[in-house]
Amino acid sequence: MDELGRKSIADFKMANKRPIVLVMDNIRSMHNVGSVFRTSDGFLIDGICLCGFTPQPPHRDIHKTALGATETVHWGYYEQTTEAINELKERGFKVYAIEQTEGSISLADFKKIVPHVCEEPMAFVFGNEVDGVDQEVIKQCDGVIEIPQWGMKHSLNISVAAAIVLWEFVR
Secondary structure (H helix, E strand, C coil), X not given: CHHHCCCCHHHHHHCCCEEEEEEEXXXXXXXXXHHHHHHHHHXXXXXXXXXXXXXXXXXXXXHHHHCCHHHCCCEEXXXXXXXXXXXXXXXXXXXXXXXXXXXXXXXXXXXXXXXXXXXXXXXXEECECCCECCHHXXXXXXXXEECCCCCXXXXXXXXXXXXXXXXXXXX
């Protein structure tokens, strides 16, 4: 493990984070929440906002997939997702919902269409596993990004979608 050069919890907390925050809008699955924590740790992002009925640590089902990332990744709870978005915007973040909507921008084209935005702190909102991102939340966002999909299914697990978006913005 030492050869991998992994950070200690203290080193992780002191490290400069990527100015990216993930916002979880009423996520049901504790396993999804834990996986998002683990992915967020891997990409060294600024933090996670858990909103509405999204489960919060500590819980054994979250810890099962987070593998300790709840101890490293900064997170906060907000009763309403709109509260989290307001706070992020006050801190200078551009906020984008990850959803399939009319007028959404393909993730593959986003950096070409709005390259200046990629230089600013960014937050990405991921919605409920069944209902997606709430429409009132989408209205509050600076835009909507869609992950292109070509198969019969046109939805991804929240944790998979978060990993794809994070990779696109940190690579």
